[in-house]
Amino acid sequence: MVRFIGPDNDAYVASVARHIDEFEELTGQSATLEIIAETDYVTNSLDALRSRLRGENAPDVYLSGPVSMWKLAGEELVEPLDEYIDNASDGYDPGDFLPQLLDVNRWSGRRADALGAGPLLEIPINWETYNLAYLPELLEQAGLSEPPATWEDYFAAAARIAESVPGVRGFAQRGTDMWHTMYTGFATQFWSYGATDFDADGRSAVASPAALRATGDFLDAVRRSGPTAWPDGHWLDVARDFAAGRYGLIVDSDHYVAFFEGPGSAVRGRVAYTAPPTGPGGLREANMWTWSLVMNTASGDKQAAWRFIEWASSSDFLTRAALEGNMNPTRQSTWDNDAFQAAASGWNGFAENSLQLLQTTARVLPTPMPEYLDVAALWSQALVDGYRDPVALEQILIETAGSIDLLPSRDVARSL
Structure with missing residues (x-):
């Protein structure tokens, strides 16, 4: 019996659920799928997942x-995959994966070591970077002829849209006290300002001058032209609201294309896609x-687990999943697939932009x-607190940096 666990509201997991009988027919191996609420799966603590990853019936x-994987690797719940992928079945073709996506899933386990070296710890089944998606018609209504090229222009354009287009806010932005509030569009802006999370000595840099400027500009813009309900914005709400035409701009996950270009979207075929803006010094970070897919170190049958990973990350499966909404494809063969190219051809440059950003x-x-x-x-909570008390923002960031520096750290290289 192979056990797989994943979150709901996920197109890939939906494809696995839809086709898991195929795995059983192909391999003669029985399989079960446990789906838990994404709001429980993707949390600051990962408790709902971690509580299931040990014991007799562990996935x-x-x-x-x-x-998330870095944390779970620290708890010895991530099995290195080099031996398995080196001995993969004929036809699996590891070289078909976009190489950058395998690189970011290699890590030594040593704190602050760059990704790209060390054991392969995950097999990518979709990816996202943070592009600029916008509605040209709303920019035109606001008197703007071009998409914003800099973050200063982005925030100014958002203000113009909010002021001049009835019923529309300037830019969509997810935001809660969850960790991914800082990880997505905000991180893309923050690093583009020349800021960073840690300095060369390994100390938190979230209160540095560049960080304070980036955070202040971001929160000022959210108040002026971002979501009126911020910081109450789950990613799914943000994607659906933009697809409903309620915003002019968004820098967030480019896999939102599945919502923006889906059959129920009010903006289908009208969204344009480009690179995220540059920061004050001309730097662009995305x-x-x-x-x-991660193999659990606690798996009772790792060969069967690998057979499942092979099936669920094969070219055939991932191409089919992409056509069922699983964005973005991780294999070159999917990008080359005629049906996928036909679907993406109507997305106003989405495919070319996403691949260029990746490369x-x-x-x-x-x-x-x-x-x-x-x-x-801690950082996401600081953003929420700074939004609510802008006068105290600098002190909030200073205190947050201090709290970050007090977190216990662990070198997990030996466990990998």
């Missing part, structure tokens, strides 16, 4: 991503994320460490 394979700009910006979820949770 063999689960879905994770960079910062954070990225991969949803990936030139996108990277996982946060500093790798097992405790990063705790870092991000």
